[in-house]
Amino acid sequence: MNAKLLTRLSVFAVAGVLVAGCASQQGTNTAVGTGVGAATGAGLGAIFGGGKGAAIGAGVGAAVGGVTGYNWQAIKSKISGASAGTGTQVTEQQDGSLKVNIPNSISFDTNSYAIKPSFTPVLNEVSQTLVQHPELIAQVVGHTDSTGQPAYNQTLSQNRAQSVSSYLAAHGVAAQRLSAEGLGQNQPIADNNTEAGRAQNRRVEIYLRATAQPGQVK
Structure with a gap:
């Protein structure tokens, strides 16, 4: 050698x-x-x-x-404040992103992808964050429980993710900074055999990711 x-x-x-x-x-x-x-x-x-x-x-x-190494502290605090009492969880991920996990109880009615009024404070804060921080992009992911047909759940989750993405776009976020994906019942985080577990699985996740540090042109 x-x-x-x-x-x-x-x-x-x-x-x-x-x-x-x-x-x-x-x-x-x-x-x-x-x-x-x-x-x-x-x-x-x-x-x-x-x-x-x-x-x-x-x-x-x-x-x-x-x-x-993006510093999420201020953004995390603002989104957590806007979603207090809703069951929304805001957590930093190992890949460096910030996940906003919104329960279905405040986001959508059963079998619907129309955004509920109780969902808008969270979405308004997320949209304001994206407008104020052009170095960030957002990925919206929809999930369902295992009740019903998988194909229906897949379509419903996709439509819900797209509804959220469209809302953010309508509130000033450029479409190229947004993506929407439905995963149906394929990624449960709790037991689908219990009502409590199914409630946790019905959710929308918004992942915020930094493409640059603040002040950098990307």
């Missing part, structure tokens, strides 16, 4: 250690995310492009890491 290959493997090993050390912490600090990204990028760059490749890889990795 020659010296150049040993050097490359050493850089990659260091990058791996840095990633492992930071991966357990949800990225709420841009510096942490940037460091992890830079380390990963440097390791890959060293393997495939030598010293110059390490420098380039570190730069690319830092940009990705910075997005992973």
